[in-house]
Amino acid sequence: MASSPFLKTPLTDLTGCVINHQHYDKCGEFEMNMMDCLEAYGLDRGKKKCADLIADFQECAGMRKQMLRYNAMRLERHRQYLTGEVPKSKHYAEPPRTDAY
Template identity: 60%
Template structure:
């Protein structure tokens, strides 16, 4: 995960902090913890020292494991449907009533 731009210019300094996760309740605190850790150790040494925090933040931000789990469950559900273990109408749970919310 690269934190610095490839080359520096006044434009990169102006737009450096435009993309962040502070507006999201879910990942804002993890991002701050990761940035604080990297600020304390630096980006090179912090890659080793802060690896667990960075991995947790990346999972929170990009949801790679959650998406992989969803795809695996969906493929299994479709495999069961093709083999006849599951009926086509039973692929997914029944939705709640319209006024159930």
């Protein structure tokens, strides 16, 4: 989330927007919605009013839930392999066909 600089100068106005997600197709819309909401309510009230938009943007940028889901699936497959539910030849999923892409 953006924060205001300690000392505001014309230089900080020019370089304040250098780091953002607008160049990435995936998170640009989430960031714009979050920043529009924060601009409308201000930073202090916006943290409460825009909590859902902030959470959506943070999930898009950080992929926390996606990585937790991936890790849980990997651990489950490994557990099945160790307990013998899956044969040794099927420990990993079959790769896609060569011409599948």
